[in-house]
Amino acid sequence: MMMGLLAFESNQGLWNSGYYSQLFGIGGVMVTVAILWLSTGYFGGIGAPFAPYFWPYLAQLPKKKERKRPVRVYMDGCFDLMHYGHANALRQAKLLGDQLVVGVVSDEEIVANKGPPVLSMEERLTLVSGLKWVDEVIPNAPYEITEEFMNTLFNKYNIDYIIHGDDPCLLPDGTDAYALAKKVGRYKQIKRTEGVSSTDIVGRILLTFKQKEAGSMEATTDANVAVNQNTGADTYDKVKSQLSNFLPTSRRIMQFSNGQLICTQAPLPGARVVYIDGAFDLFHAGHVEILRIARQLGDFLLVGVHDDQAIRDRRGYRPIMHLHERTLSVLACRYVDEVIIGAPWEVSRDMITTFNISLVVHGTVTEGSSVVGIDPYAVPKSMGIFQTITSPKPITTVSVATRIIDNHEAYKKRNLKKKASEDRYYTQKKFVSGD
Numbered sequence: 001m002m003m004g005l006l007a008f009e010s011n012q013g014l015w016n017s018g019y020y021s022q023l024f025g026i027g028g029v030m031v032t033v034a035i036l037w038l039s040t041g042y043f044g045g046i047g048a049p050f051a052p053y054f055w056p057y058l059a060q061l062p063k064k065k066e067r068k069r070p071v072r073v074y075m076d077g078c079f080d081l082m083h084y085g086h087a088n089a090l091r092q093a094k095l096l097g098d099q100l101v102v103g104v105v106s107d108e109e110i111v112a113n114k115g116p117p118v119l120s121m122e123e124r125l126t127l128v129s130g131l132k133w134v135d136e137v138i139p140n141a142p143y144e145i146t147e148e149f150m151n152t153l154f155n156k157y158n159i160d161y162i163i164h165g166d167d168p169c170l171l172p173d174g175t176d177a178y179a180l181a182k183k184v185g186r187y188k189q190i191k192r193t194e195g196v197s198s199t200d201i202v203g204r205i206l207l208t209f210k211q212k213e214a215g216s217m218e219a220t221t222d223a224n225v226a227v228n229q230n231t232g233a234d235t236y237d238k239v240k241s242q243l244s245n246f247l248p249t250s251r252r253i254m255q256f257s258n259g260q261l262i263c264t265q266a267p268l269p270g271a272r273v274v275y276i277d278g279a280f281d282l283f284h285a286g287h288v289e290i291l292r293i294a295r296q297l298g299d300f301l302l303v304g305v306h307d308d309q310a311i312r313d314r315r316g317y318r319p320i321m322h323l324h325e326r327t328l329s330v331l332a333c334r335y336v337d338e339v340i341i342g343a344p345w346e347v348s349r350d351m352i353t354t355f356n357i358s359l360v361v362h363g364t365v366t367e368g369s370s371v372v373g374i375d376p377y378a379v380p381k382s383m384g385i386f387q388t389i390t391s392p393k394p395i396t397t398v399s400v401a402t403r404i405i406d407n408h409e410a411y412k413k414r415n416l417k418k419k420a421s422e423d424r425y426y427t428q429k430k431f432v433s434g435d
Contacts, residue, residue, distance in 0.1 A: 069158070070097070070098035070099050071096075071097040071098045071099070071160050071161075072097055072098070072099045072100075072101060072157065072158050072159050072160055073093055073094070073096050073097035073099070073100055073101070073159065073160060073161045073162075073163050073188070074100075074101045074102075074103065074153055074157070074159040074161070074162050074163065075089065075090060075093040075100065075101075075102055075103070075162070075163040075164065076102065076103030076104070076105060076138075076141045076145075077089075077102075077103075077104070077105065078104075078105045078110050078114065078117060078124070078198075079104055079105075079124045079127060079128050080110065080117045080118050080119050080124065080198050081118050081119065081198045081201050081202070081282065081400075082119075082124070082127040082128075082283055082284070082329070083196050083197075083198070083201060083283070083321070083325070083329065084193070084196065084256075084325055084328035084329050084332065085192075085193035085195075085196045085197065087131055087133075087256070087328065087329065087332035088193040088252075088255075088256075088328075089165055089190060089192070089193060090102065090128075090131055090133050090134060091133050091255065091256070091332075092163075092190040092191065093133075093163040093190060094133040094134075096161060096163060096188050096190070097160065097161065099135045099136070100133055100134055100135050100136075101135065101136045101137070101138060101157055101159060102128050102134050102136070102137050102138070103137075103138040103141025104121065104124050104125055104128055104137060104138065104139050104140070104141055105140075105141050105142070105143050106121065106139075106140040106141065106142070107120070107121055109141075109142055109143040110143070112143070113143045113171065115410060116407060116410050118198075118202070118400065118403055118404060119284070119285070119400070121139060121140070122285070123284065123285040123395070124285075125137060125139055126285035126288050126289065127283075127284070127285055127288060130288035130291075130292070130333050130334055130335070131332050131333070131334060132332060132333065132334035133332075134334075136157075138157070143171070143177060144171055144177045145162060145177060145178055145179075145180055145181050146180070147180055150162070150180055150181060150184075150186075154186070159186075160186070161186055161187065161188045162178065162181040162186055162187050162188070163187075163188050163189070163190060164178050164187070164189060164190070165189070165190055165191065165192040166189050166190070166191055166192050167192045194247070195247060196325065201282070201320065201321070202404055204320050204321075205282075205320055205401045205404050205405070206404065206405070206408065208317065208318075208320060208401075248324035252328065253324075253327070253328070253331070256328050256331040256332055257331055257338075265337070267299065267300035267337070267356070268299070268300075271298070271299040271300045271356075272297075272298035272299045272300070272358045272359065273298060273299070273300045273302055273355060273356050273357050273358050273359075274294050274295070274297050274298035274300065274301050274302065274357075274358065274359045274360075274361060275302045275303075275304065275347070275352075275355065275357045275359070275360045275361070276290070276291070276294045276301070276302075276303055276304070276360070276361050276362065276363075277303065277304030277305070277306065277340075277343050277347070277362075277376075278303075278304070278305070278306065278366075278367075279305070279306050279311050279319050279326065279367060279397070280303075280305055280326050280329060280330050281311075281319035281320055281321055281326060281367075281397040282320055282321065282397045282400050282401065283321075283326065283329035283330065283333075284395050284397070284400055285393055285395055286365065286391060286392075286393040286394070286395035286396065287330075287333075288333060288335075289391075289392040289393050290363045290389070290391055290392065291303070291330075291333055291335045291336060292335050293389055293392065294335070294361050294389065295335040295336075295337075297359060297361065297387070297389075298358060298359060300337045300338070301335055301336055301337050301338075302337065302338050302339075302340065302355055302357065303330050303336050303338070303339050303340070304339075304340040304343025304344075305323065305326055305327050305330055305339055305340065305341060305342070305343055306342070306343055306345060307323050307342040307343075308322055308323050310342075310345050314345070314373075315367065319397075320397070320401070323341065323342060324341075327339055327341050340355075345376050346374065346376045346378075346379070347360055347376060347377055347379055347380050348379055349379050349383075352379070352380065352383070352385070357380075357385070358385060359385050359386075359387060360377060360380035360385055360386045360387070361386075361387050361388070361389050362377060362386075362387075362388055362389070363388075363389055363390070363391035364388060364389070364390050364391045365391035365393070365394055365395075365396060366396075367396055367397060367398060
């Protein structure tokens with residue numbers, strides 16, 4: 001009987017023959033009598049005044065459930081130098097609603113409030129759209145939630161709540177950028193992801209790369225080595241402040257692995273598994289686009305992320321982001337199904353068999369290597385399962401870093417301004433529940 005009622009609520013009308021028979025009990029007979037009387041006058045001798053006595057029985061009939069409108073939440077940001085902290089913020093925001101709309105702040109607004117952006121609007125839109133938790137993107141969003149824009153969000157985009165992290169977002173005059181949303185009770189807060197920020201990444205880049213010569217970056221020693229080699233207290237503190245503070249946990253990796261599912265889904269039997277590997281350092285729009293194309297070539301995209309030492313051995317310097325940071329950035333991409341953390345440099349036959357790889361791909365735009373060695377794709381090439389795909393964007397990690405080096409003074413000034421506010425945040429930080 002329960003199954004019948006559930007089906008009745010979701011799909012069927014009152015007079016569908018499959019359910020009409022279920023109404024025949026005492027209540028069903030009385031309902032039928034009432035309907036015949038009201039529509040045909042069949043029981044004319046009873047009289048109309050008695051009709052209201054049948055109405056309570058009509059009210060007891062199962063009603064078709066009205067589908068509730070999905071809860072839509074909004075979160076904005078500059079999303080410059082996209083990192084796992086941005087991705088985790090948007091993941092948390094999505095948990096507060098059914099659909100997540102993301103506003104990407106315009107270049108002009110970033111310049112006015114923070115300093116020059118590293119990435120263009122197009123690149124930032126590509127990065128945000130490529131995240132698995134994002135449903136809709138609004139380009140050129142304002143930095144401040146003004147009354148006019150807030151009404152646009154509520155009326156045009158049907159936004160229910162505006163989301164931001166627990167760290168303060170202040171305008172140049174010191175006022176809260178989300179004051180109006182808080183005032184009208186349409187504001188919700190998430191927990192800031194510790195251990196990374198765009199300011200921190202810019203600092204790492206300025207520390208790692210010394211100068212640009214003849215169109216290529218000359219890399220200095222990595223930050224960890226610099227700490228060991230420099231004995232001066234000032235130098236030590238300066239270098240140490242630029243090291244990653246990220247503390248990876250199995251829970252965080254699980255959260256990123258497949259949205260809100262408990263575990264990553266394995267490829268279905270007979271699925272065409274495509275494999276692509278790389279450093280994926282300073283995860284950028286070029287990475288998103290090459291992963292999108294790779295995913296279109298099969299049913300399941302497996303991504304290998306090389307470890308820090310393997311990258312250093314072949315390029316002469318460590319990546320800006322360490323292995324777990326880069327892994328989370330790749331996992332957050334909507335086109336990725338699974339990641340091999342610390343993937344081997346060479347794709348072996350055993351690896352191909354273990355993961356049932358059907359196709360190994362590599363882009364035409366790659367980071368330079370200072371070591372000439374064995375072709376890492378020799379085996380898949382010999383098996384006839386290797387394919388070179390045209391990279392849709394000429395962006396590389398080095399080219400992104402070069403933009404910062406070329407505008408060293410501007411970004412140094414921007415970092416000093418931001419670092420002061422971040423230092424205040426960490427000094428006054430208290431525990432906030434959340435994930």
